[in-house]
Amino acid sequence: MSGSTGSTPLDAARRVLMTEAAALGGLADAMPSDFSAAVAAIRAAPGHVIVSGIGKSGHVGNKVAATLASTGTPAHFVHPAEASHGDLGMIGANDICLMISNSGETTELGDILTYCTRFSIPIIGISKRPDSTLMRAATYRLTLPDAPEACPMGLAPTTSTTLTLALGDALAVALMEDRGFAAENFAVFHPGGKLGAQLMRVRQLMHGPDDLPLVGADTAMGETLVTMTARGFGIAGVVDGQGRLAGVVTDGDLRRHMEGLMQARAGDVATRNPVTVSADMLAAQALAVLNERKVSALMVVDGDGRPEGVLHIHDLLRAGVV
Structure with a gap:
């Protein structure tokens, strides 16, 4: 098919x-000087903002306002007609305005421009025309390259909107990095959906x-199996005399020690120095482990190596992390 x-x-x-x-x-190679x-x-x-x-x-x-707000820069959109x-x-005296107009001559922005100028509210202008009304009034000028629209008639905003959106993303990310915005901060603003689930903590x-399947190193394997079965996690933690995790018994350990299993002790069967996670680890990081x-x-252990919880893959599935 062809047109x-x-x-x-x-x-x-x-x-x-x-x-x-x-x-x-072209924009990346010649970023606005401001x-x-x-x-x-x-x-x-x-x-x-x-x-x-x-x-x-x-x-x-x-979209730019939403991205700024969700990445730690308080922002909201004000429609120029409603303004x-x-x-x-x-628009408050302590705010800063980010005004977007490809031509820089959008008449509907006039009242906001006048208001900001009157009350000395800084203006960041985004336009492809550095000599436009908007850019002459702006405190900071983010001039876009005068690139052709992707529309075959050169009329529909395509390239220009992509450039503006990308520049807005660049502002948001630069601000994130400047303030040291981390995953912990991101989680506060994104509690919902899969993203929110991945930013949950193991503790949650x-x-x-009360649900920990724990046994001592000298516990008979018969009793260890009862503990594993009762808790249903497919794992039992083996603790030493100080209550620190010394090893774990898993379904795999049981298979490897089938011969003479019921005559053995938990410490004989356990995997020593097992991998563990902390309660403050991100759920997504625990999934990777x-x-x-x-x-x-x-097993989830505290700073002294004492068990304080157990995390199962099903917990991550139910929460939507996987």
Whole structure:
């Protein structure tokens, strides 16, 4: 199938991607000179980042605001039309405005520009025209390369919106790195879904002290099997006289010691110095340990090596980590 241009849908798709990729490469090679200053200004602002734009720039702005907020930079989107009818009150004296307009001449942004100028609220402008109204008013100018749109008529915002979105992502990530935003911080803003599950801690998923399958090194294997079966984790922890984990007995250990098993003691069968996890480890990290060691359960120990819980692969499955 081919269209009026004689190209197939795949031809068109490749052309779009190559056009936009080339523009992104050009932006990366010639980053706006005010970029670092804009990052510093956002970091220094005691208030929020107010993002605004209309049309496709508004849709991109909504996403940029959401990305900033979810990565530790308080931000929200203010629609320029609503701003002219009362929502200017959402912009505070301690805020900083990020305004998006490909042409830099979007009339709907005029009231926000006037308001910010009147009250000395810093403006970060994103536009491809450095001499535009927006960029002349901006405190920090993030000028986009004047790259061709991927649309065959050169009209539909395609390349320009991709560049704007990518520059917004660049701002968000630069701010993340600048403030040392870590997985622990990320988890606070992403409690839901698979991402939230992966950012849970082992402590939230493990079975606690009351469910621990523990035996001593001298415990007969008959009693050890009863303990393993009763708890249902396929593992028993072997503790020493000080209550520290000395080893574990797993289903694999049972198979390896089938001959004379019932005459043995737990310490004879146990795997010594077993791999363990801490209660503060991320659930996703614990899953990686389970997969690497090809085991279905892990003992959770404290800083002194004393068992405080057990984590089973099924716990991770139920929580959606896997």
